[in-house]
Amino acid sequence: MTVSERIDAVYAIAPHRAAYSPEEDAAHELAAAWMREAGLEVLRDGAGNLFGTRGDARVWAGSHLDSVPTAGRFDGVLGVVAAIEAAARLPDRPLAAVAFRAEETGPLGCKRIETRPDAYLELHIEQGPVLAELGEPLGVVTAIAGQARGTRVFEGHADHAGTTPIALRRDALVEAARFVLHVRECAREGTVATVGYLECEPNATNVVPAKVTVSVDARSAEAALLDRLIEEIGFDVHWRSDPVPMGDAFAAVLPDAPRLVSGAGHDAMFVPNPSMLFVRSLNGGVSHHPDELSSEEDIALAVDALTAALDRLTAP
Ligand SMILES: [Zn+2]
Structure with a gap:
């Protein structure tokens, strides 16, 4: 399955996947199957966060699979699916693809991480109009406000x-x-x-x-x-x-991409040494809405960038 087909498959479970609901569970099951397909070992921590690991996984990439009641299909899901795809493209590298619980609603979940990585990479739809205004497909996040x-x-x-x-x-x-x-x-x-x-x-x-x-x-x-x-x-x-400064894992592979601040909170706030990359939001930057959209071309560039960043960080 392509990245876009996987994004559609998660949306088909239900647009609204509340934290710890049967719908979020079903999305985690689907992601777990894709992780195994990518040659990753599936683990869950005490909070239900899902890890697809390979070897001594000191570098993680991921996002969340829960969603708000009026959600679109990219928020969170893109980051998880892209991480699994990047892991499949780097079959001999130690790393983990992660799906955190309860990003949208819960005080639980990602704040209860039991092991801590050396670096965490998150790809996410911008959820705003800045990259579309600039005419740029990707933007490196400098900090979460x-x-x-x-x-x-x-x-x-x-x-x-x-x-x-x-x-x-x-x-x-x-x-x-x-x-x-x-x-x-x-x-x-x-x-x-x-x-x-x-x-x-x-x-x-x-x-x-x-x-x-x-x-x-x-x-x-x-x-x-x-x-x-x-x-x-x-x-x-x-x-x-407090603001959370982001690392330079994506800046290292996209030196010319525009830099921007994330006004929204993300899983990356709760993981050590995070770096984030935004993908252009179309339709005026609308998010938490069924019209939320990133193009297949932009997503392909973003998955390439995530793979390059993981390649660089996990090189022997
Ligand atoms: Zn999100």
Whole structure:
């Protein structure tokens, strides 16, 4: 089977393969069969992560097979299938192809890795429009952005929408609306910030809003910029991760490919010495959506690059 046929076969199990669901299990079974076909020994760790290993596997490549409810067919699956293909093309090399559990949803899975590699390579669809804008098929990831998530709460007073003069109102939603614009203005070069969720109370057509909770998602590949962004926006941080710099395993085989930051989190955040390569997303960079798309030509180039990087790292 070709890489594209294998990607289709995983999608045919079900577009939505939740962590530890029968659908994710079925995808792991399929991948395990392909690993054996590629001459790899199949192992599973305590968290259910799947390893196809050969020899003293100090270099790993892979991604995840779980997916979100509205998923496309490339997110995660591409990295696993490409790793198995690259392993088959390098039949005498010690390495492992890996499918991590629960990348999309779980606190378990890849964070419970029991053995640790010298290097980890992950091929992934970009899930954004940058490479398509540049007209480039592949991009070397320099870092996975650090993220801060939290909220800001605005308190007002619930009054009658018809009888309370504008000048006498304390409208929490008007203050929240100003804050949404402020968040947007704070995000400059090297950072992004998003308000994606509002909770308005009492959320009634004829009542002045009394309380609004606003979510904030702020990201940057540089810790200092992220700190400054959090400070400038002004919100209660509930969760935060530091940026994770990526290694040069792909840069070594693609010296001229564009460099870009990953705004999204990936399995590579939780594995030692990670390097990542992005494949161009078509259809405007849409992801976590059935229209998610990378071309067969771009995927072929990416699999070649992954094979070259693994070849270089596992050369005797
Ligand atoms: Zn993914």
